[in-house]
Amino acid sequence: MGARCAKSSLGAGCAGFAGFRSPDFRFQPDPSPTRALSLESIDVITLESVSKRYPKSRRPALDDVSVGVDKGEFVFFIGPSGSGKSTFIRLLLREEIPTSGKVTVAGRDLGTLRSWRIPQLRRSIGCVFQDFRLLPNKTSAENVAFALEVIGKTRPVIRRVVPEVLSLVGLEGKENRYPSELSGGEQQRVAIARAFVNRPLVLLADEPTGNLDPDTSIEIMRLLDRINRTGTTVVMATHDANIVNQMRRRVVELDRGRVIRDQHRGVYG
Amino acid sequence: MRAKFVLSEALTGLWRNVTMSVAMILTTAISLTLLGAGGLLYVQIQETKDVLRGKVEVMLFLNDDANEQQRQTLKQRLENDHQLVRDVSFESKEQAYERFKELFRNSPDFVHGVQPDALPASFRVKLLDPKDYSDLANKYRSADGVSRVSSQQEVVSQLFSMIDAVKNTTFAVAVLQGIAALLLIGNTIQVAAYSRRREVSIMKLVGASNWYVRLPFILEASMAGLIGAAIGWLGLILGKVFLVDGALKPIFSSGLIPIIQWSDILLTGPILAFIAIAISGITGWSTLRFYVKV
Ligand SMILES: Nc1ncnc2c1ncn2[C@@H]1O[C@H](COP(=O)(O)OP(=O)(O)OP(=O)(O)O)[C@@H](O)[C@H]1O
Numbered sequence: 001m002g003a004r005c006a007k008s009s010l011g012a013g014c015a016g017f018a019g020f021r022s023p024d025f026r027f028q029p030d031p032s033p034t035r036a037l038s039l040e041s042i043d044v045i046t047l048e049s050v051s052k053r054y055p056k057s058r059r060p061a062l063d064d065v066s067v068g069v070d071k072g073e074f075v076f077f078i079g080p081s082g083s084g085k086s087t088f089i090r091l092l093l094r095e096e097i098p099t100s101g102k103v104t105v106a107g108r109d110l111g112t113l114r115s116w117r118i119p120q121l122r123r124s125i126g127c128v129f130q131d132f133r134l135l136p137n138k139t140s141a142e143n144v145a146f147a148l149e150v151i152g153k154t155r156p157v158i159r160r161v162v163p164e165v166l167s168l169v170g171l172e173g174k175e176n177r178y179p180s181e182l183s184g185g186e187q188q189r190v191a192i193a194r195a196f197v198n199r200p201l202v203l204l205a206d207e208p209t210g211n212l213d214p215d216t217s218i219e220i221m222r223l224l225d226r227i228n229r230t231g232t233t234v235v236m237a238t239h240d241a242n243i244v245n246q247m248r249r250r251v252v253e254l255d256r257g258r259v260i261r262d263q264h265r266g267v268y269g
Numbered sequence: 270m271r272a273k274f275v276l277s278e279a280l281t282g283l284w285r286n287v288t289m290s291v292a293m294i295l296t297t298a299i300s301l302t303l304l305g306a307g308g309l310l311y312v313q314i315q316e317t318k319d320v321l322r323g324k325v326e327v328m329l330f331l332n333d334d335a336n337e338q339q340r341q342t343l344k345q346r347l348e349n350d351h352q353l354v355r356d357v358s359f360e361s362k363e364q365a366y367e368r369f370k371e372l373f374r375n376s377p378d379f380v381h382g383v384q385p386d387a388l389p390a391s392f393r394v395k396l397l398d399p400k401d402y403s404d405l406a407n408k409y410r411s412a413d414g415v416s417r418v419s420s421q422q423e424v425v426s427q428l429f430s431m432i433d434a435v436k437n438t439t440f441a442v443a444v445l446q447g448i449a450a451l452l453l454i455g456n457t458i459q460v461a462a463y464s465r466r467r468e469v470s471i472m473k474l475v476g477a478s479n480w481y482v483r484l485p486f487i488l489e490a491s492m493a494g495l496i497g498a499a500i501g502w503l504g505l506i507l508g509k510v511f512l513v514d515g516a517l518k519p520i521f522s523s524g525l526i527p528i529i530q531w532s533d534i535l536l537t538g539p540i541l542a543f544i545a546i547a548i549s550g551i552t553g554w555s556t557l558r559f560y561v562k563v
């Protein structure tokens with residue numbers, strides 16, 4: 001069932017994308033040599049012996065974690081509550097810094113990344129969350145446009161790109177709805193559109209289906225799968241066993257901050 | 270487009286929290302008015318000191334029973350004192366009374382109470398260097414026929430120390446008000462950052478630059494500062510119209526203190542605006558460093 005699901009989305013998704021991608025909207029690699037190198041030979045994400053200990057907490061949230069994620073991979077991070085999944089994602093976004101160890105994302109060593117360069121890092125990462133994080137006073141189109149406006153995209157680009165990405169995530173005709181006028185699944189689609197509109201190298205998703213019913217969850221997973229098939233690396237934290245079992249992708253299981261399983265085409269457990 | 274976006278964000282921010290913005294603007298205005306007034310007084314005092322130094326005369330009052338010979342001797346000595354003295358003139362009792370009458374012509378009762386011969390005759394000495402006042406006083410205090418050596422310098426320095434005190438008080442209150450204004454600006458920025466925390470967190474998530482995230486807040490603070498400066502300037506202009514040219518006119522028209530000029534007041538405007546924008550902008554920036562972390 002899960003495999004069929006993935007397969008069926010493959011054909012339609014790829015065709016849709018091929019038609020969708022206009023030349024100037026395609027991801028264009030940074031001309032700098034480090035970045036070009038990272039695209040070819042280095043993992044998109046690497047953690048080397050990373051530990052994270054929050055102040056005031058007894059045990060580390062992440063304990064000596066080493067994982068690498070290749071370009072184009074789809075990886076689930078699973079584990080019980082408090083196992084460190086969200087902490088992992090916050091480290092990749094450079095919202096937190098590790099207590100020890102080295103994190104690199106897209107060839108950038110986050111340990112030595114100057115703080116004024118963090119925005120550049122985040123422009124190459126898309127991120128969605130369980131709670132969608134949309135602006136309630138903006139329509140779907142405005143929510144997506146906001147993300148482009150604040151990184152200085154010009155109005156003609158925004159006007160062209162926003163409807164494209166909204167139809168890509170299946171929201172044609174709902175461009176002018178406010179979040180309160182959308183279902184949970186539709187709100188998450190807006191969030192995904194916003195995360196993907198810049199063609200990030202990596203899409204991070206922290207329990208993106210956590211607030212959704214099973215059917216809607218599967219639709220969201222199809223969407224993420226299609227995005228993954230454009231070459232975007234997808235890292236998803238979840239404890240939705242059903243989804244993990246259906247997708248049959250790489251599974252990294254965390255328990256109390258340690259990696260206890262890293263399995264190709266894995267199941268929930 | 271971006272400039273418009275950022276500007277409208279700043280204006281909306283000011284409007285969203287009107288009471289706080291008004292408090293912030295008024296406090297800033299008061300602080301800047303006092304700062305401006307203190308500054309004007311300071312400049313005034315410096316100018317006045319320079320002008321008066323050149324004019325100040327030392328007066329050698331003569332005993333009422335001083336005779337003609339003593340007077341002539343003293344005159345000779347002063348005129349030949351090329352080290353200290355630039356110019357000597359004699360003022361008789363009658364001339365002194367005339368000058369007194371002229372000086373207090375607005376208070377005839379006071380003039381009536383003084384006998385024409387109550388005022389002493391004097392030599393009025395202009396010094397080569399006004400600072401040598403005490404040298405001259407020491408040299409001539411015990412000369413025959415001299416009762417007392419006095420200088421307008423004493424009166425002037427009393428006046429100056431009074432104005433200095435006013436100036437210092439003004440500055441002190443300006444500083445206190447300034448601190449209050451800074452705290453209000455900091456608080457307003459915090460409130461603004463809190464009410465826009467969703468937008469800010471999304472901006473940071475999608476990689477908006479730090480400047481882009483912070484600029485609307487800093488502009489909001491600077492704009493409040495600018496409005497405060499404008500009101501403060503208006504305060505100074507009103508002060509000029511109603512105090513300097515109004516209620517306090519007699520003090521200024523005595524000629525001792527030059528009147529505060531319109532040109533000085535006009536010049537104060539841009540200075541206050543610059544100070545207000547710079548300080549509120551810096552306060553905004555440093556507040557945000559604490560409240561809007563990367
Ligand atoms: N800001 C924080 N300060 C202190 N401790 C924290 C902080 N954030 C997380 N922790 C702790 O770190 C550990 C890992 O938290 P994390 O949020 O990464 O777990 P999670 O795997 O995402 O859990 P869930 O599935 O419930 O979302 C937990 O023990 C949590 O209490």
Ligand SMILES: [Mg+2]
Nearest residue numbers: 085086087206
């Ligand atoms: Mg979590």
